[in-house]
Amino acid sequence: MTARAYCLARASGRKGLGSAPEVFYIGSVSETYFDGATAQPPHPAARDAYAAALSEGWAGPGRLYTLGRRSRMLLEAARQSAASSLGVDPDEVVFTSGGTQAVHAGVLGVIAARSAPGPLVHSAVEHSSVLHAAEWHASRGGSVVTAPVDRAGRVDADPLAGVEDASVLVVQSANHEVGTRQPISAIAANAGGVPLVCDAAASLPWETVPEGWSVLAASARKWGGPSGTGLLVVRRGVRWRNPFPGEDSSVREAVGEVDVPAAVAAAASLRAVVAEREALSARMRVLTARIREHIAETVPEVELPGDPVDRLPHIVTFSCLGVDGEVLLTELNRAGFAVSSGSACASTRLRPSHVLQAMGVLSHGNVRVSLHRESTEAEVERFLEALPGIVEGIRRLSR
Numbered sequence: 001m002t003a004r005a006y007c008l009a010r011a012s013g014r015k016g017l018g019s020a021p022e023v024f025y026i027g028s029v030s031e032t033y034f035d036g037a038t039a040q041p042p043h044p045a046a047r048d049a050y051a052a053a054l055s056e057g058w059a060g061p062g063r064l065y066t067l068g069r070r071s072r073m074l075l076e077a078a079r080q081s082a083a084s085s086l087g088v089d090p091d092e093v094v095f096t097s098g099g100t101q102a103v104h105a106g107v108l109g110v111i112a113a114r115s116a117p118g119p120l121v122h123s124a125v126e127h128s129s130v131l132h133a134a135e136w137h138a139s140r141g142g143s144v145v146t147a148p149v150d151r152a153g154r155v156d157a158d159p160l161a162g163v164e165d166a167s168v169l170v171v172q173s174a175n176h177e178v179g180t181r182q183p184i185s186a187i188a189a190n191a192g193g194v195p196l197v198c199d200a201a202a203s204l205p206w207e208t209v210p211e212g213w214s215v216l217a218a219s220a221r222k223w224g225g226p227s228g229t230g231l232l233v234v235r236r237g238v239r240w241r242n243p244f245p246g247e248d249s250s251v252r253e254a255v256g257e258v259d260v261p262a263a264v265a266a267a268a269s270l271r272a273v274v275a276e277r278e279a280l281s282a283r284m285r286v287l288t289a290r291i292r293e294h295i296a297e298t299v300p301e302v303e304l305p306g307d308p309v310d311r312l313p314h315i316v317t318f319s320c321l322g323v324d325g326e327v328l329l330t331e332l333n334r335a336g337f338a339v340s341s342g343s344a345c346a347s348t349r350l351r352p353s354h355v356l357q358a359m360g361v362l363s364h365g366n367v368r369v370s371l372h373r374e375s376t377e378a379e380v381e382r383f384l385e386a387l388p389g390i391v392e393g394i395r396r397l398s399r
Helices: 044-054 066-086 099-112 128-139 184-190 260-298 325-334 354-359 377-398
Strands: 006-010 022-027 093-096 120-123 144-147 168-170 196-199 215-219 230-234 315-320 366-370
Touching: 044 260, 066 093, 066 230, 066 260, 093 099, 093 260, 099 128, 099 168, 099 196, 099 215, 099 230, 120 128, 128 144, 128 168, 184 196, 260 315, 260 377, 325 366, 325 377
Parallel strands: 120 144, 120 168, 168 196, 196 215
Antiparallel strands: 006 022, 093 230, 215 230, 315 366
16 A cells, blocks of 8 residues: 655745745655554545535534434434444444544443442453543442453453452453454353443454444444544443433433534445455455464564464464564564554553553564555565564664
8 A cells, every 4th residue: 555645734924924835745655554453544435425425414413404404314324324234223323433432431321320330340451442441430439340361362251250240341342452352242141131342343344243242332444434433332221321421311412413424434334344344354364374374484582462263354463572662663664564563552652562461472572463455465475575684683783
């Protein structure tokens, strides 16, 4: 994938003088994008749907005038489309401002509906949005229980064993850093009626989510939809109460105003991704198997964490002993490869991954390669050709 040249224009000079803008060029770099687990490239269906909806859906959908009713019709159509893609009822689907808001609304809303909130239980490898919700709950006097995972990053099928009167159980469908799937159906069967909130952001573009969850959260940018758009699904019968400031009690009203064109684009791209994901997942699995095999053979003292089989098809994470993760990331970027390093949800700070630490595996010098629908075999081979020399060069300089 070749990045285009972008420019940013900023008005300069004094007001009213009509000075020419200053132009800043970011540059034109040939770069292979291998960070699809953070955001997929915009899906053509998302682009087309957003452009078509923008002229009709910009007005507030809650207004009674004609433009508002048009927006509301588009939003309802998007909700029905997303519900069909997920296999749920349209009135269970809510569009949010992103995956983080979906997680917070889902987790905290279930707790708020309890008259006497009990512990919030979550796996040790959840996304930072879950950890932040747990911290907020604890700051208000609530109890938090962290369920451990095994060395593959998988939580036990009965994470509530020994926990009394839990308010909510939060377990992701699959891990966003190493790809390991979680036993959602078995966990739900053992939950004993405790609502199960499932963060499906990592897996939804690639496979269906196992049955048994009560609340599901996802992020549109993970499947090529627009950033700043998420999905929250609260199954009928699940008790939910607005945990945020305000008087609105319904889920739809509590999450605030919806970007209607973005919701339309998210629904359209989700429908397209669901239609193509079986074939795409099969192709990605071949490529990631090639990556895992080649790295294990050509890079000494390397660890590839996560389940080697029961995993998402597009993610490969590896850690190199004696290699600084920030340096490796920089050198790979210099070689033209965009990958993530460290914790995927805190990569700008490049602190050790809480996911890898919870698994008990090497947490420094790690890189996550995550493919997307436009990734090619040729790009993978170029990466595999460059990687061993880059790692060896870093190790040689650090001796």
